[in-house]
Amino acid sequence: MAMLVRAAKVRAWLEGRDMVLPDDIRAVFYETVAHRILLDPLYAMQQEYLLPALCDTIFQHIATP
Numbered sequence: 659m660a661m662l663v664r665a666a667k668v669r670a671w672l673e674g675r676d677m678v679l680p681d682d683i684r685a686v687f688y689e690t691v692a693h694r695i696l697l698d699p700l701y702a703m704q705q706e707y708l709l710p711a712l713c714d715t716i717f718q719h720i721a722t723p
Contacts, residue, residue: 662690680722688713 665686666678692709701708
């Protein structure tokens with residue numbers, strides 16, 4: 659979680675802002691969290707398709723503050 663927040667802060671800083679927006683979290687979520695999601699070996703070969711779909715589903719079901 660700390661790396662997710664840090665990456666979002668860096669993205670906001672690169673865009674010239676001093677505050678993090680929900681879009682910053684969304685933009686860096688996959689790169690910072692996907693490697694921590696472990697799939698059953700049966701699905702490991704398809705993880706490049708499954709993990710982005712999983713992340714998209716997470717964002718569809720969680721309301722933006």
